[in-house]
Amino acid sequence: MTMNRREMLTGAAMLLGSAHLPFAMGELLKEAGSNGQAGTSRLEKPKNLLTSTFTPELLSRSLISASAWHPYPKAAEREAWQKVHKEVADKAVARAEKINGTAWESLPATVFLEYKRTGNRSHFEHYFFIRRTRLLDLVLGECVEGKGRFIDEIVNGVWLECEETFWGLPAHLNLQRVHPGSGLPDVQEPIVDLFAADAGAVMSWIHYLLGEQLDQVNPMITRRIEVEVKRRILDPAFERDDFLWMFKEYKNEKHHLNNWTPWIGSNWLTANLLLEPDPNRRKAAILKICRSVDQYLEDYSPDACCQEGPGYWNVSPGSYFDCCTLLTSATGRAGNPLTNPFVRKMFRYIADVHINGPWFVDYGDAPPKMEESGEFLYLIGTAIDDSTLQAYGSFNASAAALRGEPVTDDQGHLGRVLPCVLVSAKAIAAEKRDALVRDSWYPDLGLMTARVKGESTDGFYLAMQAAPNQRAHGHNDSGSFIVFHDGNPIFIDIGPEAYTAPRYKFSVQSAYHNLPTIGEVMQSNKKPQYRASDLRYSMDDSSASVSMNLATAYPDEAGVGYWKRTLTLDRVANRIRLNEDFKLHKKASVQLSFMTPCVPSRAPEGKVLFAPADTSAHGVSISYNSALISPSIEKIDLTDDWLVSRWGKTIYRVLLTSTAPTDKGNWGIEFA
Numbered sequence: 242m243t244m245n246r247r248e249m250l251t252g253a254a255m256l257l258g259s260a261h262l263p264f265a266m267g268e269l270l271k272e273a274g275s276n277g278q279a280g281t282s283r284l285e286k287p288k289n290l291l292t293s294t295f296t297p298e299l300l301s302r303s304l305i306s307a308s309a310w311h312p313y314p315k316a317a318e319r320e321a322w323q324k325v326h327k328e329v330a331d332k333a334v335a336r337a338e339k340i341n342g343t344a345w346e347s348l349p350a351t352v353f354l355e356y357k358r359t360g361n362r363s364h365f366e367h368y369f370f371i372r373r374t375r376l377l378d379l380v381l382g383e384c385v386e387g388k389g390r391f392i393d394e395i396v397n398g399v400w401l402e403c404e405e406t407f408w409g410l411p412a413h414l415n416l417q418r419v420h421p422g423s424g425l426p427d428v429q430e431p432i433v434d435l436f437a438a439d440a441g442a443v444m445s446w447i448h449y450l451l452g453e454q455l456d457q458v459n460p461m462i463t464r465r466i467e468v469e470v471k472r473r474i475l476d477p478a479f480e481r482d483d484f485l486w487m488f489k490e491y492k493n494e495k496h497h498l499n500n501w502t503p504w505i506g507s508n509w510l511t512a513n514l515l516l517e518p519d520p521n522r523r524k525a526a527i528l529k530i531c532r533s534v535d536q537y538l539e540d541y542s543p544d545a546c547c548q549e550g551p552g553y554w555n556v557s558p559g560s561y562f563d564c565c566t567l568l569t570s571a572t573g574r575a576g577n578p579l580t581n582p583f584v585r586k587m588f589r590y591i592a593d594v595h596i597n598g599p600w601f602v603d604y605g606d607a608p609p610k611m612e613e614s615g616e617f618l619y620l621i622g623t624a625i626d627d628s629t630l631q632a633y634g635s636f637n638a639s640a641a642a643l644r645g646e647p648v649t650d651d652q653g654h655l656g657r658v659l660p661c662v663l664v665s666a667k668a669i670a671a672e673k674r675d676a677l678v679r680d681s682w683y684p685d686l687g688l689m690t691a692r693v694k695g696e697s698t699d700g701f702y703l704a705m706q707a708a709p710n711q712r713a714h715g716h717n718d719s720g721s722f723i724v725f726h727d728g729n730p731i732f733i734d735i736g737p738e739a740y741t742a743p744r745y746k747f748s749v750q751s752a753y754h755n756l757p758t759i760g761e762v763m764q765s766n767k768k769p770q771y772r773a774s775d776l777r778y779s780m781d782d783s784s785a786s787v788s789m790n791l792a793t794a795y796p797d798e799a800g801v802g803y804w805k806r807t808l809t810l811d812r813v814a815n816r817i818r819l820n821e822d823f824k825l826h827k828k829a830s831v832q833l834s835f836m837t838p839c840v841p842s843r844a845p846e847g848k849v850l851f852a853p854a855d856t857s858a859h860g861v862s863i864s865y866n867s868a869l870i871s872p873s874i875e876k877i878d879l880t881d882d883w884l885v886s887r888w889g890k891t892i893y894r895v896l897l898t899s900t901a902p903t904d905k906g907n908w909g910i911e912f913a
Contacts, residue, residue, distance in 0.1 A: 284583040286543055291531035294576040295568050300524050303575035312570050313659055316384045316450050326665040329648050330385045337382020337391050345401055346371050356411035357424030365411055377655050392454050403469045409434035431473045441474035442508035443655045445515040470516050478509045479526050489536045499713040500557035502537035506530045507563035511656055514571050534564050545586035546683035549714045550607025551594045558587040585625045592629050593681035597728045602704040606714035606737040610887055616661030619668035632674035639669050680780050687776050691785035691810045698728035700815045705808055707773035707789050710766035717764040719794040720773035721754040729853045731861050733836050738881040752834055760829030762799035785810045800826035817912040828902040835895040838888050841874050864911045870897045
């Protein structure tokens with residue numbers, strides 16, 4: 242079994258709602274305006290939004306003390322917990338009952354060392370996340386039930402967590418300065434990676450929620466939490482500026498920020514707000530976190546698109562949401578950055594890239610299938626007054642409740658689950674509607690999505706992205722596309738394989754995306770400029786079309802003069818047309834790859850048929866000029882755990898190859 246943080250089943254936010262919380266859901270951001278589909282206009286990105294909102298003066302005037310801040314009902318405050326949706330509450334208690342009194346997983350040094358020895362990180366992460374999730378389940382069970390049945394086992398989990406040498410993962414030990422390549426953590430140098438920060442927040446929430454009950458067992462338990470959170474998180478994050486996730490520049494070395502910055506920032510902020518004893522340092526840490534997260538936003542795509550893909554939205558814009566709502570709550574709503582239109586569009590992105598069911602427009606390391614937390618989507622939609630996200634959240638929350646699934650998090654991130662549990666009854670009872678946006682366009686990333694008609698999965702769905710290949714979690718996939726028909730995947734981005742070292746395998750190569758291979762030369766990511774260029778987008782009620790020059794995504798040895806790719810969704814005819822107009826510097830064999838989970842077969846001359854796995858669904862065909870193009874079919878047997886979990890044990894690559902070496906062409910291909 243492998244655990245994948247990019248495929249988290251849930252997200253959550255620190256939106257603090259209902260009567261027992263500092264501000265009410267449904268009131269926040271009423272002034273932000275009406276909803277609408279993502280348009281073609283670019284919104285102005287705010288500069289220094291958090292630092293200009295939560296100024297030193299505002300914090301001095303409005304910051305609530307750690308002892309007075311009351312973000313959620315504590316476990317002993319039963320009224321709010323008794324309002325949790327019954328299905329959710331019953332499942333939470335059942336999960337806690339199942340593990341109560343059973344053995345905890347150990348974390349052997351030799352398993353930790355596997356990453357250095359073989360590049361395998363999944364074995365350690367499997368046991369690591371089982372521990373975290375187990376502790377989360379026990380805490381939620383106790384909060385929901387309130388009978389004290391799980392306290393002793395929570396004590397065991399807290400104590401084990403405090404005794405872990407390192408709260409992070411083997412793959413992140415390069416953050417250590419003294420012994421970065423040792424393979425085991427140096428206990429004299431605590432470092433703050435994603436999951437160390439996560440643990441700091443989890444322990445802080447346990448201290449807040451159950452501190453009184455833990456003290457009744459033994460006061461040294463909460464004392465140990467305070468010591469470990471300070472030693473491992475609060476001190477190093479406050480005292481050091483050289484963690485690469487903190488700032489875009491350190492000692493004249495510049496780099497880009499990604500999801501690590503708001504993800505760690507939100508957890509550091511949680512620990513700081515709850516457990517930092519020094520009020521002056523508590524305020525100073527908030528200001529530092531605001532500067533850091535502002536630089537993340539400065540680096541964010543100017544069109545508000547999540548460059549890392551929908552699998553990271555939960556911990557990138559989602560974590561930004563956590564930061565904003567934590568700060569808004571801890572200052573008694575004296576500041577509220579979520580009114581900003583650019584920030585609102587960052588959140589709306591997840592609806593724009595939703596295809597249907599668990600399917601999303603994946604690219605790079607993003608997975609094609611996810612189960613976003615409906616409660617989280619509902620919380621964000623409520624906060625920014627977006628009816629699409631609210632209804633989409635309720636749609637997902639209700640479906641999960643009917644399946645008996647818990648509001649949980651396979652990574653053991655308690656702070657992301659608490660608001661979802663508390664809002665579950667409201668989310669499930671709200672108006673429900675799936676997010677089936679007809680059109681969206683993000684010009685800087687070059688991301689377009691289009692379906693035949695909005696609010697429906699009938700007919701064709703087309704998505705394409707032209708992002709730089711050299712980007713965070715990027716693959717060599719600029720200009721690749723995805724096609725669904727009647728809600729079923731036809732041409733796909735297979736997503737990443739399980740993370741190992743080295744992690745770049747066949748799934749990263751452009752030949753295993755829906756792209757050309759030119760004289761056996763594939764796309765490259767060795768330079769920042771390798772990406773499709775000259776993008777043109779148009780959309781109306783009858784069609785949606787995008788064109789680009791793929792030549793700029795290939796290295797010089799490909800010998801491409803130009804390669805204009807045009808994709809058009811014809812809404813009236815329910816067809817997709819692909820046109821490849823190219824000129825090469827010399828004659829070469831040209832191949833187009835089509836990755837598919839369907840079973841392809843050659844039809845009469847000039848066609849390939851694609852039969853979906855769901856035999857009740859309609860098949861799709863592609864038509865081409867057989868005088869110019871010759872088809873072939875490759876069966877690919879999958880053994881990688883992540884790929885098998887998405888696609889089963891077999892996918893196919895259909896190759897349309899030039900019948901002879903050529904230096905120019907104008908190929909028209911139709912999907913019907």
